[in-house]
Amino acid sequence: MAAGSATARPVQAAFRVFPVQVERAVRLTPQMARITFTGPTLSGFRTGNRDQRGKILFPAPGLTEPLLPEGAAESGWYAAWRTMPPETRPILRTYTFRAQRTDPDEVDIDFALHGDGGPAGRWAAAARPGDRVLLVGPAREDAGGVNFQPPPGTESVVLAGDETALPAMTSIAEGLPPGLPVQIFAEVAGPAEEQPLPATAQVTWVHRGHSPSPLLDAVRGAALPDAAPYFWLAGEASAIKELRRHLVRERGVDRGSVCFQGYWRRGLTEDQDDSTAPPSPSDPVDD
Numbered sequence: 001m002a003a004g005s006a007t008a009r010p011v012q013a014a015f016r017v018f019p020v021q022v023e024r025a026v027r028l029t030p031q032m033a034r035i036t037f038t039g040p041t042l043s044g045f046r047t048g049n050r051d052q053r054g055k056i057l058f059p060a061p062g063l064t065e066p067l068l069p070e071g072a073a074e075s076g077w078y079a080a081w082r083t084m085p086p087e088t089r090p091i092l093r094t095y096t097f098r099a100q101r102t103d104p105d106e107v108d109i110d111f112a113l114h115g116d117g118g119p120a121g122r123w124a125a126a127a128r129p130g131d132r133v134l135l136v137g138p139a140r141e142d143a144g145g146v147n148f149q150p151p152p153g154t155e156s157v158v159l160a161g162d163e164t165a166l167p168a169m170t171s172i173a174e175g176l177p178p179g180l181p182v183q184i185f186a187e188v189a190g191p192a193e194e195q196p197l198p199a200t201a202q203v204t205w206v207h208r209g210h211s212p213s214p215l216l217d218a219v220r221g222a223a224l225p226d227a228a229p230y231f232w233l234a235g236e237a238s239a240i241k242e243l244r245r246h247l248v249r250e251r252g253v254d255r256g257s258v259c260f261q262g263y264w265r266r267g268l269t270e271d272q273d274d275s276t277a278p279p280s281p282s283d284p285v286d287d
C-alpha cells in the first residue's frame with residue numbers, strides 16, 4: 001500500500017487470537033482427524049477460504065490450556081509469546097482452516113496424525129470435547145495468509161501435495177469456478193487414507209512405499225494441461241522443492257505460475273524449520 005494513500009486500510013487486527021475449545025473430534029481416515037472448534041469469539045472469525053492458514057497455540061507440556069500473558073491477545077500476542085519462559089510458553093504450529101460455519105460458530109481443522117511424536121499431532125490424536133487451544137486466525141476475509149492466488153487468465157489448476165496439504169487442496173477445489181479444470185495429485189500412506197474429493201477434480205492418489213519420491217514420480221508420468229495452468233504445491237519441504245524444479249526445469253512451466261510451500265520438513269520440528277515457521281513477512285503472526 002502506497003504511503004499516504006487516503007484509502008489505506010489499517011492492517012491491524014487482521015489476525016486475532018480466538019480462544020476455542022474442542023466441540024467434536026472425528027477420524028476422517030485412520031490417520032486424519034477432523035477437530036471442530038467452538039468459542040464465543042468465533043463470530044468474529046472470517047476465513048479467506050482456499051489455503052487459508054493460521055496458527056494454533058497448544059498448551060505447554062504439563063498444562064491443560066495455552067496461557068498468554070494478560071492483555072497479550074489484544075496487544076500483540078507474538079511478541080509476548082516469544083518472551084515467555086519455555087515451561088509455560090504455548091506450542092505454536094501452523095495449520096489450514098479447513099472450514100468455517102456460522103449458527104453455531106464452528107471452525108474445522110484437519111490434522112494429519114503423522115506419528116512422529118510432534119506435540120500438535122499428539123494433541124490431535126488425543127483431543128476430546130472441552131480441550132482448549134488458541135487459534136490465531138483471520139478477522140477479515142482479506143486478512144492474508146492465503147497463498148492460492150491464480151492470476152487472471154488462468155484456464156486450469158493443478159494441485160499437488162501430501163496429507164498435510166489435503167485440507168487446503170480440498171478447500172481450493174471446492175471454491176473454484178464451475179468448469180475450470182482441476183487436477184489433484186494427493187500423496188497419502190495407502191488406500192485407507194484416501195478421502196472424498198470434489199467430483200469436479202481429476203484426482204490421482206499416490207501411495208507411499210514404492211519410491212522415495214512418489215509425488216514427483218506421479219507428476220513426472222502425467223500429462224499436464226496445456227491451457228494456462230496454475231500450479232499449487234505443498235507438503236514435505238524437499239519433496240516440494242524437487243517437484244517445483246521438475247515443473248520449471250523439465251516441463252518448462254513458467255516459474256510465476258507455480259505457487260509452492262514446504263508445510264513441514266523431515267527430521268525437523270516446526271520450531272527448528274525456518275522455512276515453515278514464523279517470523280516471515282507473509283505470516284500473520286504479529287497483528
Ligand SMILES: Cc1cc2nc3c(=O)[nH]c(=O)nc-3n(C[C@H](O)[C@H](O)[C@H](O)COP(=O)(O)OP(=O)(O)OC[C@H]3O[C@@H](n4cnc5c(N)ncnc54)[C@H](O)[C@@H]3O)c2cc1C
Binds near residue numbers: 094096116163263269
Ligand atoms: C501453511 C501451512 C499449513 C498447514 N496445514 C496443515 C493442515 O491443515 N493439516 C496438517 O496436518 N498439517 C498442516 N501443516 C503441517 C504441520 O504444521 C506440520 O506437520 C507440523 O510440523 C506438525 O506439528 P507437530 O507438532 O505434530 O510436529 P513437529 O514437532 O513440528 O515435528 C516433529 C517431527 O515430526 C515430523 N513431522 C511433522 N509433520 C509430519 C508429517 N505430516 N508427516 C511425517 N512427519 C512429520 C517432523 O519432521 C519432526 O521430525 C501445515 C503447515 C503449514 C506451513
